[in-house]
Amino acid sequence: MLPSCTRTAPPSRSARSIGDGGTLIAVAALIVLGFVFGQVAERRHFKQLDQRESALARFPVVDVARIPGIDGTTGTVVYGEVVVATDYFKTFLASLRNLVGGEVGSYQKLLTRGRREARLRMLEQAGKLGASAVVNVRYAMTDIGGRRAPNTEVFCYGTAIIPAGIDAGALPDWPEHVA
């Protein structure tokens, strides 16, 4: 059955074009919204990351198992975790990029934010435990099922070297997450 047969009065041409235009306007509004809020949030986050990283710049962090000259009385695992998502504007940019190929700069920035944030949370946790260094650092990234855009989980972990003078008995099996 044709749709027009079920209607008592077919919609006028102008009503139909407003409907289509409305969808377009809504999508455009979402892209603009994503652009404005996404860019502001991203710039603020990068600025905050720079500050937190410079505060911890002298803290030894390596992805090998030992640092010559740094020895502790015990150790414990430390970790940082963050799930990041793109904004509507970046999703749109990436879908355009998919047509022609090449580097997807918007996602590259997003994953960089995620990695730096997860690493900082790990270091802040290590700092709370009184660690003198973090060794054997590993990153794990997983897409946890965003329908259209990536929702990426970034997990960063390593072993904190606990120096003498810190009560090893008071250390938790699994430290509290620092967010």
Added chain:
Amino acid sequence: MLVVNTEYVPGHEVVELKGLVQGNTIRAKNIGRDIGAGLKNLVGGELKAYTELMTESRRQAVERMTSQADQLGANAILNVRFTTSAVAGGAAELYAYGTAVTIRPVDR
């Protein structure tokens, strides 16, 4: 229980190897969290509800791993590794594994 992702514990020596221990959990997001994340997808950034969910879940996987090590009579787990996999239907599996050992402090 001492948990590290290195093959040694600083200031300790391994006395006995007990074997591989592991723990996992599979978690689904709930609708409330999905709606919040859907909104957040418009403007981007951290999805705090998902971060919390993953943190809670990983803690559970680790607890299962450490209780296995407890049963073996170990007092530490070395070389711990973590994996996360998305499984069908918006759920994620968190898996932790490592080698259970007994250790003792080194006299110096």
